Amino acid sequence: MATRPISDDCGNAERRSTFLAQLKDPSRALVSPMVDALLLWGAPLAVIASIAVWLKGTELAFGASATELSVYVFFFATMITYGHLVAVVPRAYFNPDVFNANRFRLTVVPVVLIAALIISPTVFIIAGIVAFFWDVHHSAMQTFGIARIYEFKAGNGPSWLRRTDLYLNWLLYVGPIFVGASFLLHAEQLSGFAETPLTFLATAPGYLEAGHGQLRQVALAIWGVGIAWAVVNYGKAMAEGYNPPAHKIGLVVSTGAVTFLAWGYLPPLIAFATINIHHALQYYVIVWMQEGKRMATLSRLGSRGAFALFVLFTAVVALGYDMATRLDSRLWLVPFLACSLLHFWYDGFVWSVRKKSV
Numbered sequence: 001m002a003t004r005p006i007s008d009d010c011g012n013a014e015r016r017s018t019f020l021a022q023l024k025d026p027s028r029a030l031v032s033p034m035v036d037a038l039l040l041w042g043a044p045l046a047v048i049a050s051i052a053v054w055l056k057g058t059e060l061a062f063g064a065s066a067t068e069l070s071v072y073v074f075f076f077a078t079m080i081t082y083g084h085l086v087a088v089v090p091r092a093y094f095n096p097d098v099f100n101a102n103r104f105r106l107t108v109v110p111v112v113l114i115a116a117l118i119i120s121p122t123v124f125i126i127a128g129i130v131a132f133f134w135d136v137h138h139s140a141m142q143t144f145g146i147a148r149i150y151e152f153k154a155g156n157g158p159s160w161l162r163r164t165d166l167y168l169n170w171l172l173y174v175g176p177i178f179v180g181a182s183f184l185l186h187a188e189q190l191s192g193f194a195e196t197p198l199t200f201l202a203t204a205p206g207y208l209e210a211g212h213g214q215l216r217q218v219a220l221a222i223w224g225v226g227i228a229w230a231v232v233n234y235g236k237a238m239a240e241g242y243n244p245p246a247h248k249i250g251l252v253v254s255t256g257a258v259t260f261l262a263w264g265y266l267p268p269l270i271a272f273a274t275i276n277i278h279h280a281l282q283y284y285v286i287v288w289m290q291e292g293k294r295m296a297t298l299s300r301l302g303s304r305g306a307f308a309l310f311v312l313f314t315a316v317v318a319l320g321y322d323m324a325t326r327l328d329s330r331l332w333l334v335p336f337l338a339c340s341l342l343h344f345w346y347d348g349f350v351w352s353v354r355k356k357s358v
Helices: 006-024 033-039 043-062 066-085 089-093 096-101 103-119 121-153 162-178 182-195 199-210 212-239 246-265 268-299 302-326 330-346
Strands: none
Touching: 006 033, 006 246, 033 043, 033 268, 043 066, 043 246, 043 268, 066 268, 066 302, 066 330, 089 096, 089 268, 096 103, 103 121, 103 330, 121 162, 121 182, 121 246, 121 268, 121 330, 162 182, 162 212, 162 246, 182 199, 182 212, 182 246, 182 268, 199 212, 246 268, 268 302, 302 330
């Protein structure tokens, strides 16, 4: 019977030890090893596990139906999602370096956007559809950004495997959407074009639903080939001396596994809740990590008081957003839709790993 060389076993043990040592190293964590494991690189796994335990535990303890429990989970996900949209405010408006560098974009553009949404129902409808799909791209880019921060913390150059990470994180997040039932909910958003001059796009959901089987197979193929391509690139880089950060590997693996399971195989409400909760939690941590001290200084409430005020502020906005969605009034929704679009846009320039502003 063939046996593996002892040196191979020792080498594997050493690599595992190094991997775990990196995860426990405070200098490589963004906040701390424990916080990073629960709320950053491990957030996708932590959230999906927490939701599963809560759903099963509540069902066994109180006999509630899975459908009823899913609604509660989705409501919480909606609240934390709405809240995180405005969490960018301390970074964009209270950080003088960021504000002074982007004064026009942070003052004039919001006014113009809100005016356009008020004046034109067509712009409002198109903006809502754009916001829905922009959110998908934005979420993928957040994972990419966190991965690059871990590269920086590990001492690797800003350009090493950057393009590979960009495509890989986008593929891991967006690809699985084509696999499961959540795809049809995404596609259905295009029907909103029926009330705009772009009516021809409103027929797209029907075609996409009819061809979902074929799209699913194509998406799975692209997903697999893309991951293989990334693995090859990583292998080449490691042969040249690249040492992948353990936190980044954990982030990519946890995000990839959870998005594939959630978008591909979970009920849509639970899928949306899982993805949106872990995305929002990561965002809250990043904002507080960067702007917490400044918020504490400006508020003169200390760290705990400033954090409570920060959370209260985002919670009030979240409740307002939820109330606005329940009213049959475009004007009530305008400021919140503008907030969504500005959140996605602001994140493109108020954070920069390459410029060391994260």
